[in-house]
Amino acid sequence: MSLAPSRRPAWLNVLAGAAFLSVAIGAYLGLRVSPPDVNQGDLIRVMYAHVSVAWVSFLAVGVAALAGIAFLWRGRSRMDVISVAGAETALLYGALTIIGGMTYSKPTLNTFWTWDAKLTLTALMVALLAGVFIVRGLIDEPQRRGRVSAVILIVVLASLPLNYLAAEWFRTLHPAKAIDLTGGGVTIDGTMLTILLYNVVAAGLMFVWLLVERVRIGMREVEIDARRVQADEGSSEVVRV
Amino acid sequence: MSDVRALLAIAWKDLRSEARSRAATVATVFFSSVTLVVLAFALGRDADVMTRAAPGVLWVALAFSGVISAAQAYQSDLIEGAFEQLLTLPVPRAAVFLGKLLTNWLTMTILGWVLLPVTAILFDAPIGSGIPILLLTISLGTLGFSIIATFYAALTANLQARESLLPVLMFPVVVPVLLAAVRATDAIVTGGDPSLAGDWVQLLAGFDLVYLVVTSAIFHIVVEE
Numbered sequence: 001m002s003l004a005p006s007r008r009p010a011w012l013n014v015l016a017g018a019a020f021l022s023v024a025i026g027a028y029l030g031l032r033v034s035p036p037d038v039n040q041g042d043l044i045r046v047m048y049a050h051v052s053v054a055w056v057s058f059l060a061v062g063v064a065a066l067a068g069i070a071f072l073w074r075g076r077s078r079m080d081v082i083s084v085a086g087a088e089t090a091l092l093y094g095a096l097t098i099i100g101g102m103t104y105s106k107p108t109l110n111t112f113w114t115w116d117a118k119l120t121l122t123a124l125m126v127a128l129l130a131g132v133f134i135v136r137g138l139i140d141e142p143q144r145r146g147r148v149s150a151v152i153l154i155v156v157l158a159s160l161p162l163n164y165l166a167a168e169w170f171r172t173l174h175p176a177k178a179i180d181l182t183g184g185g186v187t188i189d190g191t192m193l194t195i196l197l198y199n200v201v202a203a204g205l206m207f208v209w210l211l212v213e214r215v216r217i218g219m220r221e222v223e224i225d226a227r228r229v230q231a232d233e234g235s236s237e238v239v240r241v
Numbered sequence: 242m243s244d245v246r247a248l249l250a251i252a253w254k255d256l257r258s259e260a261r262s263r264a265a266t267v268a269t270v271f272f273s274s275v276t277l278v279v280l281a282f283a284l285g286r287d288a289d290v291m292t293r294a295a296p297g298v299l300w301v302a303l304a305f306s307g308v309i310s311a312a313q314a315y316q317s318d319l320i321e322g323a324f325e326q327l328l329t330l331p332v333p334r335a336a337v338f339l340g341k342l343l344t345n346w347l348t349m350t351i352l353g354w355v356l357l358p359v360t361a362i363l364f365d366a367p368i369g370s371g372i373p374i375l376l377l378t379i380s381l382g383t384l385g386f387s388i389i390a391t392f393y394a395a396l397t398a399n400l401q402a403r404e405s406l407l408p409v410l411m412f413p414v415v416v417p418v419l420l421a422a423v424r425a426t427d428a429i430v431t432g433g434d435p436s437l438a439g440d441w442v443q444l445l446a447g448f449d450l451v452y453l454v455v456t457s458a459i460f461h462i463v464v465e466e
Contacts, residue, residue, distance in 0.1 A: 134409065135396070152396070154459055159413065162451060
């Protein structure tokens with residue numbers, strides 16, 4: 001029983017091209033167009049790559065958790081596949097964030113690691129996602145696996161803001177005094193802010209493309225598993241998921 | 242049987258079972274003592290460092306013991322399929338979760354209260370005058386640990402490699418509780434700013450509440466067939 005090849009949709013190639021192009025333009029903007037920082041000179045250019053992937057990594061975790069909740073609600077395999085895809089890209093982007101952070105902190109702070117809130121949070125997020133994948137690897141039955149992984153992702157989502165707050169206030173002295181939600185304002189030069197936002201959009205576009213590709217692969221895997229089950233049971237009906 | 246009575250019945254069952262076998266008690270007491278001694282040797286070069294590290298050391302010992310204790314909570318239930326039989330009873334899943342949580346929390350709190358003077362002595366860290374709030378802080382901290390540990394122990398109960406998997410899953414989630422508990426303990430013991438200690442204790446209680454609500458709500462998915 002051969003798998004009917006599904007045509008790769010044209011818009012997917014357009015998306016891929018747009019993603020790579022925007023990342024390239026973002027890199028050019030960050031490396032050449034952006035002015036050097038008053039204090040940190042050219043080192044600030046790492047910030048564009050680092051902050052953009054950091055924001056998108058948390059977006060990815062949100063996507064993974066929401067897809068997991070959707071899977072708990074309706075049980076559609078597509079939601080579980082989206083959840084896994086989101087978690088994988090979150091892990092990738094989280095790892096990139098940490099690498100970028102270490103690249104940035106060594107020259108500026110003369111240390112590869114500081115236990116500041118954001119870096120700690122990212123490290124914990126990577127550890128949490130690794131846990132999701134370990135547990136998924138230990139459960140064979142797809143529905144159960146999807147439900148357990150969704151449950152873990154819900155706890156992960158709940159823990160992220162708590163982790164950030166705790167890590168933020170751990171080093172500073174007083175949690176009560178630090179609860180200031182009026183917003184500190186963005187103290188960054190206008191051009192740099194624009195370039196940063198552009199890089200965030202570029203990273204986001206790349207994330208969307210990676211997600212779509214991974215979901216396509218995942219849905220094929222689901223289809224293969226379903227056909228294998230059908231073959232075992234001796235049925236010749238075509239499977240639609 | 243009302244939900245609360247079911248919850249208490251489950252907690253009482255686990256307590257009685259533990260009182261008879263003492264498996265978890267022995268394991269946690271022994272392990273936490275070993276942790277304290279090892280850390281005392283590891284940090285012991287500088288007496289000032291030891292004194293300042295004492296709050297953190299206490300929570301390290303409690304954290305590791307908490308993992309052991311949680312894993313033990315489900316061990317006896319896995320024998321003879323006792324847990325599945327428990328689930329066939331018309332008891333809401335959240336009551337089962339909270340019942341197990343209650344027992345785990347009680348044992349951990351007692352352990353914490355016992356470890357407090359032991360740590361203070363071994364690490365030459367005077368407790369100061371805030372003993373009631375210190376006991377409260379320990380109770381709130383162990384509550385946070387127990388919530389996460391009981392939840393994940395149920396999740397990993399019938400998975401392979403569960404002993405090593407439980408700490409891997411637990412610790413990133415438990416970090417806010419750990420941080421808040423350590424800061425609160427430190428603030429109380431050093432006794433500088435009473436409002437600082439109060440704020441950290443409130444924060445700890447807040448973290449506990451969030452985790453309690455989330456885990457109770459989704460526990461039924463973890464134990465469904």
